[in-house]
Amino acid sequence: MLRSAGCRALIPGRIFRTWSRGSERCRSREPSLQRGPERRSAAPGSGSGAGTLSAAGLVCLAFSFFSQDQTEERNPEDDIILLIKKAKLSVIMGKPEDADRFLHQALKLAQQTRNNQAIIYTYIQDDNAVIEMSLKLCSIYASTEQHGFAVEGYKWCIETLEEKIQSQKDLPEESLSAHEKDNTRLLLGMSLDSCARYMISRKQLELAESLYEKALAISRQVQGETHPQTVVLMNDLATVLDMKGHHERAYDYVRRASDLARETSHPDEYVILNNLARVLMHKGRYSEAKLVYEEALKQAESKADQPVIERIREGLEELEAKTLKVQVLGEKSY
Incomplete structure (x- = not known):
């Protein structure tokens, strides 16, 4: 299965694209060798990823990774952590071959020192920070029409996050907090949401509908109705359904979204x-529309x-034309 703001009116995607319960979501964290077992999954090619970061940002990041005093005595675990940091920096700089080399070095050292937790960690490239960087690259590829x-x-x-969530499901709180688990689920929701919007632009409405349904389910479960x-996701799902001609189902979702928007003083109510x-209007209920x-x-x-004002006025013009047609032809309206 496949897996910010900007578009208005019936086009999905508004200002509430945070997908976060707090400021900690997807921050790049220091490697922790106390984490439970997870799997390694290689990130997609990210050659253009460096373009999304400023040179100053890369320099600062590199400094933070490699500014340790090399004369200090370090135990093997310190060396493993440094190699993993180098691998992450290589991912950011669009050098996957270097990242793979550093990870192999970390793995070899972990095996030599029989550090099982370190062995597990060197196989992790499904870290949320890495996935979020990859998701940003997807948006770049989409905007530059690099469809493949x-x-x-x-x-x-999407698949990496789904597998990660499944592997984390039964981990105890002391190994992985509920907050961290929720952050991973929210990142999956954000990925589904982003992919759905791209699928709409590609006119793949069946897939967009499925992705939005899953994203909405996650947001409801983690963040609440x-x-x-x-x-916003209710509204976006209604958009796809309306585009598919499923006006009754679209109405159910957008009616609920508008009710909640009014109750909660949603800034995008209009x-x-x-x-x-x-x-x-598509349902023929012109007076209400x-x-x-x-x-x-x-x-x-x-x-x-x-x-949005312009789009609303365009909608009113279309509605006026349809109303006039009803009056001339005597078609039924409500």
């Missing part, structure tokens, strides 16, 4: 209302959100 790389990257991110991200009005469009326009104008 984008699809393979999304597939790797009323969380802003959950509301965007969701715009989608609701469009679905109502007009009222919802007008409310959406009022909110959008109060926030001076010009792109």
Whole structure:
């Protein structure tokens, strides 16, 4: 199976793309040799990844990795940790061959010293920070129309996270906290969400629907029904269903999203209302659609959100044309 803001109106993707319960999500952490066993999974090719970081950022990162006093005595575990850090830096700099070499060196040293925890860790390249970097690369590939790389990257991110979540499921709290497990699930949700938006741009609506359903389920389970991200995902799923002509199901989701947006004072309520009005129009409920469009326009104008204002006005023009057609041809409307 395959696996920020920007698009408005019926196009999925709004400002609530944080997918986080706290500021700790996906921070690159120091290797901990006390973690439970996990598997190694090689990240997709990331040759263009260095372009996403500033030169200063790379220098600072390199300094933090390699500024240890080389004259200090280090035990073998210190050397293993340093090699793993070098491997991570190589991934960031788009040098997967160097990363693989450093990991092999770390593994050899871990085997020589019979450090089982270190052996386990050297096989881990499904660290959340690495996966998030790969996910960013997927977005770059998608925006530059490198479809093959984008699809393979999304597939790797999603499958790696699904396997990681499965392997972590039964780990006790002392080995891996519930917060850390949730962060991994949220990263999977973010990956599914990002891939779904890309699949919409590729007109692969069946796949986009499936991805959004899974992302929505994760957001509901981890963050709750009323969380802003959950509301956005309901709206996005409704978008896909509406595009597929499944207007009744689309209405159910967008109606729920608009209700929650109103109850929680969601900052994107007017965007969701715009989608609701469009679905109502597609269902032939023109009178209701007009009222919802007008409310959406009022909110959008109060926030001076010009792109959304323009889309709402376009929707109103389309609605007016459909209403006129009904009046001329005597078609049924509600």
